[in-house]
Amino acid sequence: MNGEVNTARIWIFRVLVTIAIVTMIVSFIQPWWLGRFGGSEAIKIHGWGLRHNLTNLSNFVAGDLTPAWQTALAWIYLGISAMAALLSTWIKKFWGSVLLGISGAGFIAYALIAVLVVISNRLDSFSILLEGRTIMGSGVIIDAKLQSGYYLAFVAGGLMIVLAILRRVIVGKQPQIEQPSAT
DSSP states (O other): OHHHHHHHHHHHHHHHHHHHHHHHHHHHHSEEEEEEOSTTOEEEEETTEEEEOOSTTHHHHGGGSOOHHHHHHHHHHHHHHHHHHHHHTTSOHHHHHHHHHHHHHHHHHHHHHIIIIIIHHHHHHTTOOSSEEEEOTTSOEEEEEEOHHHHHHHHHHHHHHHHHHHHHHHHOOOOOOOOOOOO
């Protein structure tokens, strides 16, 4: 009976980690920052790169489009992080928790660096606010705001860290298999 309880608890833990991974993927797909140029024209920055639908101002961001290799590298990072988090559920004891915690902390660090360093620095070079309304010298108005995808990155990473800390509570103590004595 004890083995069945622990098996169920392990699978509950794996489902919770999978929920965190799905949240991480949803975060990556959704925009992290949006700059709207009135109407439907906008710049969207995702966890994997910048996209836009600007027509009149397309030259404005031509040099900032994310190259395909960087987009691929971002998705590879996400895949490795997700696989490490999933793999951590099969690694026993301390090291499984460490791997899961690193996956969560790494994703939070990725989101922080993306927004507070990369995006903020690039916006500063154009004197555009990270959040709020900017009126450019040419009369162009940009309404900018961090999006729910960015905040979901913290939810996903935080959930992984919390699960790493609570792993033993959720899974319970693993039963020790007694080895027959060699007498």
